[in-house]
Amino acid sequence: MKGHYKNILCVLGDSHRQDDTVAQALHIAKTHQANITIVLALEALPPNANMIMESFSYIESQQGMETQAQQWLTEQSKNWSQHYHADTEVLIGDPLINVVSYVVNNNIDLVIKRAEESFLDKLFGSLDMRLLRKCPCPVWVVDRKPKSQYKNVVAALDLNYHYPKHEVSVRQELNRDILRHASQIALLEFAQLHVVHVFDAVPENIARDGFITVDNDRMEHDLAKIFEERDNELALLLNELSDELDDDVLDFLKPQKHIVHGYPRREIAATAASVSADVVVMGTVARLGVPGFIMGGTAEETIHQLHCAVVGIKPSGFQTPISIEKK
Incomplete structure (x- = not known):
């Protein structure tokens, strides 16, 4: 694996x-x-x-x-x-x-x-x-205060693929890696795997401050469509993971899905706390090849709110900006 x-x-x-x-x-x-x-x-x-x-x-x-x-x-x-x-x-x-x-x-x-x-x-x-x-x-x-064994492992995924094509493949592969790492930790620790995705149709502060008018019925319809879209993307990821793993391993893991509507910079940490997460596996770099854009704002704010271990994963192709003299 x-x-x-x-x-x-x-x-x-x-x-x-x-x-x-x-x-x-x-x-x-x-x-x-x-x-x-x-x-x-x-x-x-x-x-x-x-x-x-x-x-x-x-x-x-x-x-x-x-x-x-x-x-x-x-x-x-x-x-x-x-x-x-x-x-x-x-x-x-x-x-x-x-x-x-x-x-x-x-x-x-x-x-x-x-x-x-x-x-x-x-x-x-x-x-x-x-x-x-x-x-x-x-x-x-x-x-x-580390624990001798973890009971709950969280994979925090960004299933929003409404980005330019060249970015989508990077984000999809990052989600696969996050899920692989989290699954392996859960297997070796005999822990429960939780898969968390938080989505927000309209930035909460914009709607709350009255910068735009929100039709509640339309909003509920849009949220239902987004939920279905993200649920389908997660199902595809879990199917891919099942194909990589040995027979019945995913059935043994029984991952619990948490697709949550809310403000990601707050709700990822809140959801992790609600499931008593011992460790959260998440991506810490949002984009490649953008000078100065090293860590995503959502990742940074989430990490500061967590009260558990964190495993930070970089996307495929990431190169450290630090100049290194190789041996």
Whole structure:
């Protein structure tokens, strides 16, 4: 089945209270029978440090930090790897560039990281969000209090294909990938799969503020047509998934469909909460080849509202905007 993880990278941003994060990453690696590397990604000493330190002292401090970090990571790994082997590595420098470079140069197909949580992270963009925007492989951001096993997995799909033809095929393939990843997670976790799509015929704020006049009867008719259209698209996706899976696997999964009328930037998260989602699998890039248009607004707002793990998927053909020197 497509989407099987083979090389996983678990990213630690510091040495504080990481046992639960690593345990969750090792659990994911074990269920997928994947190789896993745990990296401690640390910022380098600030650029102005060499202005107040002698050059030899600056270099010595930098090397000392790396040596101490490697010693800590090696020692911790002895406990972490008792039940499943993990390699380790320390990366010093810009965490985003280092992680993305490691992903590209080592054929990583999944990055796992604990969610950051602070007002400044949300205001200025945490490493989590930057990885979700720019990392070329799926990024799995686990909850700060990770669970040993998931019970409810949500696949959040955008089934609106009223776009230019060149975009429709990209969006359709992205939906297939989201569904594949979510299905596999649900299978390996023995969890319930929920498939969520939220649609809105008229932007809610425009109708509410009286910018247009809405005929309620006509609106109900249009909503019914949209619901039927999206339900048919979802049926096609599930049929394709059934053909890819072994016999009776989809019957075992019994995916629950949630086609909801509402404001997507609010209702995706609300629907995920209503089914007690442990993880939401969703696309984090809306379009390809548009400079500056890295993450869709709906995806970004939804992620900030979720209180569970998130797996961010990029569309086929996505290339990281980060310049990388390949090994």
